[in-house]
Amino acid sequence: MRDVRLVRRVAVLLALLLSVSACASIPESSDPKAVRAVDESNATAPVPQPPSGTDPLALVRSFVNSSAVPESNHESARLHLTPPAGRAWAPPPGLLIVDNVDTIPAQPAVPLPDGAQLVGLQADKVGRLLPDSSFVPETGEYQTQVRVERQPNGEWRIATPPPEFVTSRSSFNVVYRAVPIYFMDHDSTGVVPDLRYVVSQPASTLPRRVVDLLTSGPSEGLQSAMHTAIPAGVHPKTNPTETRDGALEVNLSDLGTLPRENRRLIAAQVVFTLQSVSNARVRLKVEGSSLLSDGKDLWPTDLESYETNNIPRQDLPGLAVVDERLVVLNENAPPIPGPAGSGEYDVLRAGQSPDGAQLAAVTRRPGGVGVELRVGRYGAHLPELPTTGADMSKPTWRGKSEVWTVVDGRDVVRALDSGNSWVPRQVDAGALSGRGPINDLRLSRDGTRVAAVVNGRLVVAGVSDQDDRVVLQRPIELPSPEAVRITGVEWLQNDSLVAVTDSNTTPVFEVSVDGFRWAPFTAANLGQPLKAVTVASGGRVVVGDRSGIWESRDTDDVWSLLPVPIRGGSIPFFPG
The missing domain is CATH 2.130.10.10 (YVTN repeat-like/Quinoprotein amine dehydrogenase)
Known part of the structure; x- marks a missing residue:
């Protein structure tokens, strides 16, 4: 039965993701990395309620699964809470990812009033999604207790959510995808990936998400190992959009005076970063003018020397x-x-x-x-x-x-x-x-x-x-x-x-x-x-x-x- 419930929960998550409109912009609190992405807060698709008649143990497991979904300020998870708890709940930065989620009845230290129960939540730690959208592993057992209360309509809701912002690995895999964000290598002659995780739907927002991560610089653990050709303070002037002739246009704010090679390095960082989320050629602009003097739209193959400069000779036999x-x-x-x-x-x-x-x-x-x-x-x-x-x-x-x-x-x-x-x-x-x-x-x-x-x-x-x-x-x-x-x-x-x-x-x-x-x-x-x-x-x-x-x-x-x-x-x- 646990497997059946998990399949149903994942199906609900998938249905939610596919139904979200892509027409407006995500607020900064809607994603573990506060990016200036396209806002979906005006989406009209209804957020699904927790299944009717859910018992306290299943409700807590459903809450953990739904916490992976960031749309509308984590409304899917918030609907598992009592009205007062829902209004007060502010997910802390970072997202703890766990596996083997289980819930058991817990014995309270003091008697609870009628209509309240204590649920023990336990799982195995996998790691944490940091505010910069990078992942770091963690080990050990995660344990906490959650108080649930029966509402006037007979449904159970969570009155005291977990102190951690926690979700299951299976739900995280449904909602998020890994993307490499490209920065410069140690001698600034090539580009190298810095792995991050972003919400995968709607797909139309992905280019802005990854470009924002790129202009924010390397992740916390690699800030002194990787470099960037993009000057501090530079950001997208507008959302990357597909033009009528099929190019993906990226318009950056003023870069100042930069040599040609620095501009080509910026182009390599942007183009290789976008290749995992878009198949379109890239049209790079700065304040509406072409980044490069030739104004040419770019494919990754146009800049492959920056990605392959460190690859060992492939013709050697070993x-x-x-x-x-x-x-x-x-x-x-x-x-x-x-x-x-x-x-x-x-x-x-x-x-x-x-x-x-x-x-x-x-x-x-x-x-x-x-x-x-x-x-x-x-x-x-x-x-x-x-x-x-x-x-x-x-x-x-x-x-x-x-x-x-x-x-x-x-x-x-x-x-x-x-x-x-x-x-x-x-x-x-x-x-x-x-x-x-x-x-x-x-x-x-x-x-x-x-x-x-x-x-x-x-x-x-x-x-x-x-x-x-x-x-x-x-x-x-x-x-x-x-x-x-x-x-x-x-x-x-x-x-x-x-x-x-x-x-x-x-x-x-x-x-x-x-x-x-x-x-x-x-x-x-x-x-x-x-x-x-x-x-x-x-x-x-x-x-x-x-x-x-x-x-x-x-x-x-x-x-x-x-x-x-x-x-x-x-x-x-x-x-x-």
Whole structure:
């Protein structure tokens, strides 16, 4: 019966969303992010009442589900309250998302008057939608008590709503959608997504919603890692609208005097942000005049160099560490040229720069005690750096002139290309290493974030460049489902990860960068322990186990063995 009721509630939510008129503007209190969007407050479609005859337990569950719907100042949820409570209820900022919602009769501390009951609400925390429309995970059990009262017409209504603004995950998924908002990467040469969540209906308001998020700047956790070419105070002069000839026109307020390249970066931010909510070409204006001198309408393909500038070379075959030497990951698996392939170095882990020209290797030190970091040209001698320890993580690249590794699970070191040599520098990683030993660390392709495995947990942090130092800021743990232990991580896209675990039933997950979504890959053909994970061209996920190297193109695909003469236990990797 619970499943039937949930289906009915979701159906009511869907009916509400489809019936809302798109002709006027949403008030700022109608959405967790107060944006200047098109207002629907004049919509004439009636808001559905709670089902007649609902008992107190079902009423509270229905209230939690309806809280996801923001239309008309959350009128759908407000109708579950008594008239006095409804008039006084002001949903606090932020939205707590929960799962496995349940209600039980609760025993009051003091007797309640006739016609009143106390209901216990309990659920599992999923995370919180912040006022800037970004999501952060939370864990633990949510518990509260809600007082309900029978009204003169015989219906039950809530007299004391929960102190938190709380909704169920299933309802949140019906009402909201994830959208990437694009900002500039760490060196301001390309654009990178910042994942946000916006109300999905009516669709006609989505362009204004996402442009408002764009002009408001990066989300709280990425303000020092990402940048924007849009000057402070700039906002849409009018709602983005579709013109008679089919273009989506965006008219911004005065930008001041900006160089041509800054204007093109603004265009890239706007066009890539809009591509997830509109299929139309974009006509960019400033105070009614064209943003760019040519006045051309823009498609994402016109600006793709800003999105692809950090993507590793797609024509490289990949490499693998086999018997402490490097080989090419193809049907013949020949050793690479130079001492890293000949066996002169005892290579334990390695990483290739995105352009394929540079190689970083963790090698055993002479005498077999400890390891050292070597960096140099692919196929040539790799000079050793004064970076040593008992162990080091697989090197990870930030562009083609900066490579990182973790020494002894604690110290994050980046080596910089000075032109004549590679110079090691310490990264301020105290906020990350303070959580436990760092078992793996991978830089995003755009250089704005790191994903790390810290004491078996998946953590993402922003990379903040501050003068001559780099700081890892605001690390956020992405709690894994089923309490699996994470053993390795790699970036799938700039807004998604691949994590490998110690589980036989769910050995590999695709994970959104904010941890909201965990999608398991099939376990077919894989065997524990998984020794490595990497991502090849075209988003192919490659893992290594005891029997060989396996590939999958999608979470539903069965893992297929790569046709390479490399036995299990090797460590494959691709540029980046």
